[in-house]
Amino acid sequence: MHRHGYKGRKFGRERDQRRALLKGLATSLVEHGKIETTLPKAKELVRYIEKVITKAKKGDLHSRRQVIAALSTQAAAFKLVDEIAPQLTGRTSGHVRVERTRLRIGDGAQMAIIEFVDELKDAPKVATKEEVKA
Numbered sequence: 001m002h003r004h005g006y007k008g009r010k011f012g013r014e015r016d017q018r019r020a021l022l023k024g025l026a027t028s029l030v031e032h033g034k035i036e037t038t039l040p041k042a043k044e045l046v047r048y049i050e051k052v053i054t055k056a057k058k059g060d061l062h063s064r065r066q067v068i069a070a071l072s073t074q075a076a077a078f079k080l081v082d083e084i085a086p087q088l089t090g091r092t093s094g095h096v097r098v099e100r101t102r103l104r105i106g107d108g109a110q111m112a113i114i115e116f117v118d119e120l121k122d123a124p125k126v127a128t129k130e131e132v133k134a
Helices: 015-032 039-058 061-070 074-088 129-133
Strands: 034-038 096-103 110-116
Touching: 015 034, 015 039, 015 074, 034 039, 039 061, 039 074, 039 096, 039 110, 061 074
Parallel strands: none
Antiparallel strands: 034 110, 096 110
């Protein structure tokens, strides 16, 4: 059987497990800014997260709901839309980079770090009324 036109990696998982894996990896990347995983998973995550970031940069209600659906938690989705996406407006694509790191001890799998290309700044903390009074 030929492989022509079959996009994406299967990872030895069924479709719903594959989707859950990518959702979890994307959520972790948004929450932590940098994660380490195997090289094939990182390369597949690039395809997934680039599309989610593009939707987050648009920022309207429909796009926001699509981002919420693409990530595991609403908190991660809000962080991507409200904090990270505005810092990535200077780029049209290529928001994340994959860098090979080491071979995993147990099975010799090639590991990689996936991170945002631009240096992300933390959002300024909004002072609450109690903090202002103190």
